[in-house]
Amino acid sequence: MGKVTFCSPLYSVSKWIPKNEDKAVLEWSGTLSDGQKEASNAVVMAIQHNLTLLVWAVCGSGKTEVLFNGLAHALTNQKSVCIATPRTDVVLELAPRLQKVFPSFVISPLYAGHSDPHSHFVVSTTHQLIRFKNYFDVMIIDEVDAFPYSVDSSLQYNVEKARKQGGSLIYLTATPSPLIFKKENLQIVRIPSRYHGFPLPIPTCHWSGNWRKKINKGHLPHILIEWIKKQVSERKPVLLFLPSIKIINQTKDVFDKNHFRCESVHSEDENRAEKVLRFRNKEIPILLSSTILERGITIENISVAVLGAEDEVFTESALVQIAGRAGRSKRFPDGDVRFFHYGKTNAMLEAIKHIKKMNVEAREKGWLN
Numbered sequence: 275m276g277k278v279t280f281c282s283p284l285y286s287v288s289k290w291i292p293k294n295e296d297k298a299v300l301e302w303s304g305t306l307s308d309g310q311k312e313a314s315n316a317v318v319m320a321i322q323h324n325l326t327l328l329v330w331a332v333c334g335s336g337k338t339e340v341l342f343n344g345l346a347h348a349l350t351n352q353k354s355v356c357i358a359t360p361r362t363d364v365v366l367e368l369a370p371r372l373q374k375v376f377p378s379f380v381i382s383p384l385y386a387g388h389s390d391p392h393s394h395f396v397v398s399t400t401h402q403l404i405r406f407k408n409y410f411d412v413m414i415i416d417e418v419d420a421f422p423y424s425v426d427s428s429l430q431y432n433v434e435k436a437r438k439q440g441g442s443l444i445y446l447t448a449t450p451s452p453l454i455f456k457k458e459n460l461q462i463v464r465i466p467s468r469y470h471g472f473p474l475p476i477p478t479c480h481w482s483g484n485w486r487k488k489i490n491k492g493h494l495p496h497i498l499i500e501w502i503k504k505q506v507s508e509r510k511p512v513l514l515f516l517p518s519i520k521i522i523n524q525t526k527d528v529f530d531k532n533h534f535r536c537e538s539v540h541s542e543d544e545n546r547a548e549k550v551l552r553f554r555n556k557e558i559p560i561l562l563s564s565t566i567l568e569r570g571i572t573i574e575n576i577s578v579a580v581l582g583a584e585d586e587v588f589t590e591s592a593l594v595q596i597a598g599r600a601g602r603s604k605r606f607p608d609g610d611v612r613f614f615h616y617g618k619t620n621a622m623l624e625a626i627k628h629i630k631k632m633n634v635e636a637r638e639k640g641w642l643n
Contacts, residue, residue, distance in 0.1 A: 300346040302339075302375040309465040309641050310340050316463040317344035317444060321353070321412055326443045326457055331465035332474060332632050333448045333598020334572075338368065340465070341414065342375060344444075349379060353411035354394040358433060360423040362386065362399055363547070364416065364570055369397040400429045406436035413437040417569060418445040418454065419591060448598060449591035449628075467636035471643040472607030474629050475600045477593070479622060482614040485581060489524050492531065498581060498614055502534070502560065505577040505610070511553060512560045513567065513578050515596055517585035522562050525581070529560070536560035539567065568595040575606040583613035583622055593625035 306314055313329050320327040321344045331337050341357075348355050357372075359365060362385040369383035372395075382391040384398035389405060400415070400423045413433060415423070423429045437443060445454060454460070468474065482495035505512045516522045519540045526538045537558045539546035546566070553561045554573055561567075565587060578600045580588060588596075593613070600609025613622050636642050 299378055300342055300375060301377055302342055304339060306339060307336070307467070307469045307471065307641065308639070309467050309636070310336055310469060313340045313463045313465050314343050316461065317341060318347050320344070320444055320461065321348050321442045324440050324442045325461050326445075326459055327461045327463065328445045328447075328450060328454060328457075329463055329465070330450055331446065331448060332468060333595060334468040334474075334602040335448075335465040336469040337416070337446050337465075338371060339469070341444075344412075345372075345376065348412045349376070349395065354396075354409060355412045355414070356396045356398060356403070356406075356410040356436065357414045357416060358398050358400045358403060359416040360400050360420045360429075361417075361570065365397050365399055367570070368416075372397065400433060403429075403432040403436040406432075408435070408438050410437050411441045412444070413441060414444045414446065416446045418447045419449050419451045420447075420569060424451060449594050451591070464635070466632040466639070467641040468602070468607075470604035470607055471641065472601065472604075473633045473636065473642055475597060475609040475611050476629055476633070477597045477611040477613050477622075477626055479583070479613045479615060479618055479626075482581065482616065484616055485614065486521075486616075489521065489528060492528055494525070494528055494532070495581075495614065498579070499532075501579065501612060506559050510575055510577045510610075511556060511558075511573050513553075513571075513573065513576055513599060514560065514562050515565065515568070515578075515580045515588075516562060517564075517582045517587050519564060521582070522564060525562055529562070534560060536562060538562040540564040541566050565592055565596075567599075568592050571599060572602050573599070574603040575609075576600055577610045579612040579614060581614045583615040584617050584619045588619075588621060590621045590624040590628065593621060594628050597625065597629060 316327055365383050365385050369381050373381045379395050380393035382393045382396045384396055384402040389402050480497055482497050485495050488495055502512055516525055522538045522540055529536045537549045539549050552558050576599060597611045600611050601607050
């Protein structure tokens with residue numbers, strides 16, 4: 275939430291004040307895939323009947339679009355709405371997207387340093403919900419398994435406190451944790467396919483020897499170098515994940531020494547937004563990253579790799595999310611995903627199994643091209 279320097283109001287018991295300009299008009303000309311339609315209907319039903327719903331949707335399935343009809347129903351019926359997410363950058367990306375399709379409503383983005391709601395339609399970090407009590411008729415939690423919400427009981431308490439008793443509760447994620455399935459009266463809808471109808475790219479595992487030792491000596495695994503050279507020659511942006519900030523810095527030094535044009539980002543990098551934008555604009559061919567970019571980034575025609583995939587920081591859900599960065603564009607639905615390792619782990623194998631299972635389910639439903 276940021277440093278507290280003055281008292282802040284507690285918002286409680288939302289009351290809708292109708293205005294002539296308030297029209298629940300959804301101005302969106304897109305179409306939903308079969309999987310999105312099924313989930314959209316479930317979201318509308320959850321909001322109509324105040325249910326608890328998990329939307330289990332693969333990376334790149336179009337979860338935001340799945341919410342549109344449900345949000346329109348809620349706003350038409352003068353219900354207050356909150357979409358909460360663990361990260362500020364998602365708030366900043368999501369709020370203008372929603373404002374564009376719901377132009378008749380003021381949408382309040384809430385995050386550290388910007389925490390005064392001006393409407394009954396709020397997009398907020400989960401931290402900011404400490405300011406609300408018994409306020410929202412509809413509570414939607416995006417990336418419910420993401421850090422820090424998934425491990426911070428106080429954030430989870432704030433969500434329950436901010437929601438009106440009996441209000442609807444909707445969870446969105448591609449990688450639900452086992453704990454969520456213990457929620458009472460939980461309804462579940464799955465979207466195992468992407469909006470464009472192509473299968474999820476399946477990661478491949480590649481032994482890279484003692485890569486830490488190589489980096490400490492100022493070298494990179496030969497198999498990694500050859501792969502990167504191939505992607506760069508084909509003009510594909512390369513997103514390379516590494517286990518820690520220390521290793522990112524070491525690897526960046528080795529890349530620089532070998533004259534590879536690259537940049538690096540991590541949680542302590544104040545310039546990461548600017549670097550990601552340059553990477554998105556293809557000004558940077560290679561971006562080294564911690565798990566901070568495992569979610570919420572979409573780059574067309576990208577190739578993705580993990581060096582040190584055996585490290586414990588790369589859990590099954592993290593690897594599924596990382597693999598989900600590739601193949602998201604309809605123009606470039608294929609994507610190369612590599613796990614470079616010094617020994618396979620259960621997390622790596624389970625992540626690949628998870629992705630394959632979703633492709634099988636999507637194919638059985640007839641949702642793949």
